[in-house]
Amino acid sequence: MxxxxxxxxxxxxxxxxxxxxxxxxxxxxxxxxxxxxxTRDLPQGPAPDVALVRAPSAGADGAAGAAGSAATPLPTTLATWRAQHPGQAVAVHFWAEWCSICKLEEPSIASLSTDRPVLGVAMQSGNAEEVAQVQRQRGMAWPTAVDPQGTLSRSWGVRAVPALVVIDPHGQVRFATSGYTPEWAMRLRLWWAQTIPQWKALLPK
The missing domain is CATH 1.20.5 (Single alpha-helices involved in coiled-coils or other helix-helix interfaces)
Structure with a gap:
């Protein structure tokens, strides 16, 4: 039984x-x-170079932060900004002021930007002054380019925010994701994008 x-x-x-x-x-x-x-339209291969217009200030007090601080003048192109971080994988984060999921990601981006190069792109969130005001209110102390009409985002194939694009030290897009991404997943992608070229360099030719 x-x-x-x-x-x-x-x-x-x-x-x-x-x-x-x-x-x-x-x-x-x-x-x-x-x-x-x-993510079907997000970039693959070489990262597209684009002209950038930076919000005039960011952060709660406008003070300079760590890697990629918003108090540092932002260059005029993505390639020039990347050149300020030689040998490093970088993250381009597309967000919008009206996006609730983007707000959930902000603490992760804030933490990531303290030791990794991060460039924000504010899609359809107003002009430079309006975006700067949002950044000051939220304490977003990392560089952000403004994209008031969504033209820059569309050129990258970004249809929805948040979106994260990870570029390796050689300018190749290694990862592109859309929707909420936890910080550990962001860091893992950046680490992998940083490591792949190093491993390839060790392989016999």
């Missing part, structure tokens, strides 16, 4: 685990499919 009950319990448990595994698999496939669709 006890053996039969134990057998039925084991069978029920195995069936339950199979159902959970099937559900998780379907959920993962759906997430990957949605992310693939959202």
């Amino acid at each position: 006890l053996k039969a009950l134990a057998t039925r319990a084991a069978q029920s448990l195995r069936k339950s685990w199979r159902q959970h595994l099937a559900t998780l698999t379907l959920a993962w496939v759906a997430i990957v499919a949605v992310d693939t669709w959202r």
